[in-house]
Amino acid sequence: MDRAAALVEAIASQGGPRLPAVEWHATIGSTSDRLKQLARAGAAEWTTVLAERQTSGRGREGRRWQSPPGGLYLSVLLRPSGERAALLPLAAGVAVAEAVDSFGVVCQLKWPNDVLASGRKLAGILAEASSGSAGVEWVVLGIGVNLALDPASLSAELRDGVTSLAAQGGREAGPDAVAAAALARLAVWYDALREAPSRVAAAWRERAIPWWGRLVELRSGTAVLRGRLAAVDDEGALVIELPGGERRRLVSGEVSRLRPAGS
Numbered sequence: 001m002d003r004a005a006a007l008v009e010a011i012a013s014q015g016g017p018r019l020p021a022v023e024w025h026a027t028i029g030s031t032s033d034r035l036k037q038l039a040r041a042g043a044a045e046w047t048t049v050l051a052e053r054q055t056s057g058r059g060r061e062g063r064r065w066q067s068p069p070g071g072l073y074l075s076v077l078l079r080p081s082g083e084r085a086a087l088l089p090l091a092a093g094v095a096v097a098e099a100v101d102s103f104g105v106v107c108q109l110k111w112p113n114d115v116l117a118s119g120r121k122l123a124g125i126l127a128e129a130s131s132g133s134a135g136v137e138w139v140v141l142g143i144g145v146n147l148a149l150d151p152a153s154l155s156a157e158l159r160d161g162v163t164s165l166a167a168q169g170g171r172e173a174g175p176d177a178v179a180a181a182a183l184a185r186l187a188v189w190y191d192a193l194r195e196a197p198s199r200v201a202a203a204w205r206e207r208a209i210p211w212w213g214r215l216v217e218l219r220s221g222t223a224v225l226r227g228r229l230a231a232v233d234d235e236g237a238l239v240i241e242l243p244g245g246e247r248r249r250l251v252s253g254e255v256s257r258l259r260p261a262g263s
């Protein structure tokens with residue numbers, strides 16, 4: 001059985017969907033860019049592209065995602081109905097966190113879907129949607145998981161903030177096994193988006209790093225907002241309370257903790 005067929009079987013055996021098409025690349029620019037081409041050509045839901053290494057991996061907020069060998073680089077195509085699309089990035093975060101847990105590493109989520117272990121980033125998710133007059137047509141969900149990255153292969157500014165399954169003492173796992181677990185869990189939470197969406201937000205909050213009431217900064221493009229982290233609501237928005245007491249709901253951006261001077 002080739003690698004793609006083995007992945008299809010592994011996911012199906014965990015109760016997940018039967019992937020209609022799988023591409024495995026030794027090297028690619030970005031699995032998400034490749035999958036967008038397939039989406040525009042009408043590819044079916046759950047079509048999946050994976051790579052051993054990416055040369056132009058992309059992260060959220062326009063950042064680069066360094067993608068040397070030793071990571072999982074996966075993109076999966078979903079075609080959610082409108083109301084399912086808003087919470088999908090959070091559902092994906094829960095799914096990836098559960099998959100990582102199943103290899104022996106307990107992890108937490110930072111809004112919207114950074115997967116952290118010991119306060120360092122272990123996995124990231126990039127959800128990119130295309131909409132038409134009838135609403136969301138497709139979402140390409142790009143998932144990057146650090147499995148056994150050699151820290152020397154990362155740039156100096158990333159090395160301290162990043163961790164991997166191996167560095168956290170997780171069970172030894174290759175990209176195939178982690179991909180199968182992540183997609184099987186994603187299918188569960190994707191169904192929950194239709195049947196009980198508030199369960200998705202609740203599951204997300206259970207895994208959140210406990211920054212509630214703490215001073216945080218939200219950056220989105222050039223905009224910066226500072227205030228206390230009040231909530232992540234049932235629609236998946238981050239709620240920040242500004243110094244004057246006004247509450248703002250944010251649907252995208254990068255959140256970081258601000259520590260009072262001297263602490």
Ligand code: BTN
Pocket residue numbers: 029030031032033054056057058059060061063065072073074075114123124125126141142143144145
């Ligand atoms: C983040 O910034 O946290 C999101 C990172 C998402 C990286 C993945 S790796 C597979 C897919 N292909 C890409 O170019 N990016 C995503």
